[in-house]
Amino acid sequence: MNAQKKISPGHQRYLDNIKKTEKKKRLWQISLLLAFLILWELAGQMRWIDPFIMSQPSRVWNSLANLVREGSLGLHIAVTTSETLIGFALATIIGLAAAIALWWFPLAAKILDPYLVVLNALPKIALGPILIVWAGAGPKAIIAVTVLVTVVVTIINLYNGFIQTDEGKIHLLRSFGASRSQIFLKVVMPANVPNLISALKINIGLAWVGVIVGEFLVSRAGLGYLIVYGGQVFKLDLVMASIFILCLLTALMYYAVVYLEEITMKIWHS
Amino acid sequence: MLKLERVGFNYHTPEGEIQAIQEVSLDIKDGEFLSIIGPSGCGKSTLLSLIGGMLRPSAGRVTIDDQEITGPDPRIAWMPQRDQLFPWRTILGNVLIGIEVKRQPTLEDRRKAIALLEKYGLGEFIDRYPNQLSGGMRQRAALIRTLAVEPQILLLDEPFSALDYQTRLTVADEVRMIIQREQKTSILVTHDISEGISMSDRVVVLSKRPSVIKSCYDVELSAVSVSPMARRDAPEFGHYFNRIWKELDVQ
Numbered sequence: 180m181n182a183q184k185k186i187s188p189g190h191q192r193y194l195d196n197i198k199k200t201e202k203k204k205r206l207w208q209i210s211l212l213l214a215f216l217i218l219w220e221l222a223g224q225m226r227w228i229d230p231f232i233m234s235q236p237s238r239v240w241n242s243l244a245n246l247v248r249e250g251s252l253g254l255h256i257a258v259t260t261s262e263t264l265i266g267f268a269l270a271t272i273i274g275l276a277a278a279i280a281l282w283w284f285p286l287a288a289k290i291l292d293p294y295l296v297v298l299n300a301l302p303k304i305a306l307g308p309i310l311i312v313w314a315g316a317g318p319k320a321i322i323a324v325t326v327l328v329t330v331v332v333t334i335i336n337l338y339n340g341f342i343q344t345d346e347g348k349i350h351l352l353r354s355f356g357a358s359r360s361q362i363f364l365k366v367v368m369p370a371n372v373p374n375l376i377s378a379l380k381i382n383i384g385l386a387w388v389g390v391i392v393g394e395f396l397v398s399r400a401g402l403g404y405l406i407v408y409g410g411q412v413f414k415l416d417l418v419m420a421s422i423f424i425l426c427l428l429t430a431l432m433y434y435a436v437v438y439l440e441e442i443t444m445k446i447w448h449s
Numbered sequence: 450m451l452k453l454e455r456v457g458f459n460y461h462t463p464e465g466e467i468q469a470i471q472e473v474s475l476d477i478k479d480g481e482f483l484s485i486i487g488p489s490g491c492g493k494s495t496l497l498s499l500i501g502g503m504l505r506p507s508a509g510r511v512t513i514d515d516q517e518i519t520g521p522d523p524r525i526a527w528m529p530q531r532d533q534l535f536p537w538r539t540i541l542g543n544v545l546i547g548i549e550v551k552r553q554p555t556l557e558d559r560r561k562a563i564a565l566l567e568k569y570g571l572g573e574f575i576d577r578y579p580n581q582l583s584g585g586m587r588q589r590a591a592l593i594r595t596l597a598v599e600p601q602i603l604l605l606d607e608p609f610s611a612l613d614y615q616t617r618l619t620v621a622d623e624v625r626m627i628i629q630r631e632q633k634t635s636i637l638v639t640h641d642i643s644e645g646i647s648m649s650d651r652v653v654v655l656s657k658r659p660s661v662i663k664s665c666y667d668v669e670l671s672a673v674s675v676s677p678m679a680r681r682d683a684p685e686f687g688h689y690f691n692r693i694w695k696e697l698d699v700q
């Protein structure tokens with residue numbers, strides 16, 4: 180609270196310690212990665228492993244450079260990213276709307292419960308071929324797979340959050356004569372903001388699963404396509420390069436959601 | 450004048466019917482402070498829900514000035530056991546929630562709410578969030594939220610039971626003084642005999658479930674103020690305490 184307050188030597192030591200641990204942590208994280216890359220590279224150079232099958236960092240790097248030179252890397256990234264974002268957004272919106280509807284009509288929720296349970300347990304990817312027939316072998320099918328993979332979990336998580344809203348708070352609002360929509364807007368929704376954020380976090384991960392699987396099934400471009408293609412023609416360097424890019428993209432998106440979470444929670448005040 | 454006329458209530462569950470309240474009749478005068486004491490599970494909260502229009506009686510009726518209550522009524526406001534302040538709203542936002550349910554709060558509403566908060570020592574905390582307040586302050590904020598809708602009748606369901614003993618005594622004192630100044634009719638549900646006697650004009654003792662009124666005590670203490678703290682020191686206090694204690698004991 181008080182910035183000018185003098186820091187005691189004991190507290191200073193404590194703070195220094197935190198900083199030191201933080202530095203140590205970073206150092207180890209970077210060293211581990213470097214050690215792994217160097218060992219991998221070395222193992223390839225010394226023929227401990229077969230670089231043709233196991234690839235190696237220098238070859239991955241060359242493969243990446245090639246993609247950039249050809250000018251296709253941007254396209255593949257754009258295709259996969261846009262499919263992911265569209266699938267993610269659609270699944271979240273549809274899931275939220277469905278969860279609200281289930282909360283609004285408890286009888287519908289009771290009726291649909293077994294269907295949701297089965298849909299949730301079903302590996303959605305099994306429906307991939309049907310979706311390709313319906314949506315055509317293109318980005319539409321990929322987005323459909325993504326939505327399907329993501330939406331059921333979203334509905335179930337959000338709906339469970341909604342019905343677990345503190346009865347006491349609902350009762351309080353009802354005592355003031357609140358209508359059902361007021362109860363939803365003034366208690367259920369705000370109380371579920373943390374829930375919604377955690378749903379977003381889960382969805383972003385699932386959306387990536389959906390898109391990559393979708394691209395495995397049907398695609399002419401995208402990182403999933405590159406991975407499958409690379410595997411088929413035994414270009415393991417290309418596969419590794421694509422996975423590397425995928426790692427970067429997923430991390431980036433995950434941290435974007437975490438950042439969103441931090442801002443919202445600051446406003447929300449838990 | 451609030452009247453309960455031969456009110457009865459049954460809960461229905463798949464396991465069967467639970468007769469919570471057998472028959473209760475009560476007249477509560479305007480400005481009166483009434484306490485309801487009874488064993489756990491005897492139907493005290495149920496009785497408050499019936500008065501507040503949250504439940505409809507299975508038998509009999511509840512009226513205010515001869516008008517039957519059929520649903521939540523703007524003349525009645527309920528203060529729950531736990532404060533139920535919304536953590537995502539500021540204290541002012543919490544206090545305005547009751548008005549928001551009825552209409553868009555006007556500048557005048559905000560001004561009044563702020564005035565109430567200032568009057569009762571929460572002026573500095575208007576823009577703070579509930580987690581920045583102590584338990585006693587939160588309970589006071591919950592009371593002001595109840596007062597903000599300008600009800601005639603306050604329903605207090607064990608409003609201090611979540612507080613530790615020390616805080617409980619001071620908060621009960623504050624709440625009683627605030628209610629005195631705001632001139633409200635109040636019905637307090639409590640487990641605590643001393644709390645009931647020290648705060649009320651009248652104490653009603655309920656029987657075990659299905660509940661009926663076992664007895665009624667008009668509390669007349671030779672204390673100089675309505676402060677529950679002062680009233681606890683009145684010479685007659687122990688006499689009421691013992692009688693109600695025995696009353697609860699024999700069931």
Ligand SMILES: Nc1ncnc2c1ncn2[C@@H]1O[C@H](COP(=O)(O)OP(=O)(O)OP(=O)(O)O)[C@@H](O)[C@H]1O
Binds near residue numbers: 469488
């Ligand atoms: N929603 C409900 N459905 C079924 N039975 C209920 C319900 N609410 C309360 N009851 C039953 O009705 C009886 C009275 O409940 P109530 O909550 O009014 O008691 P209480 O006197 O307020 O108890 P406590 O002192 O523990 O708060 C209890 O036996 C309880 O089991």
Ligand SMILES: [Mg+2]
Binds near residue numbers: 493495
């Ligand atoms: Mg109760």
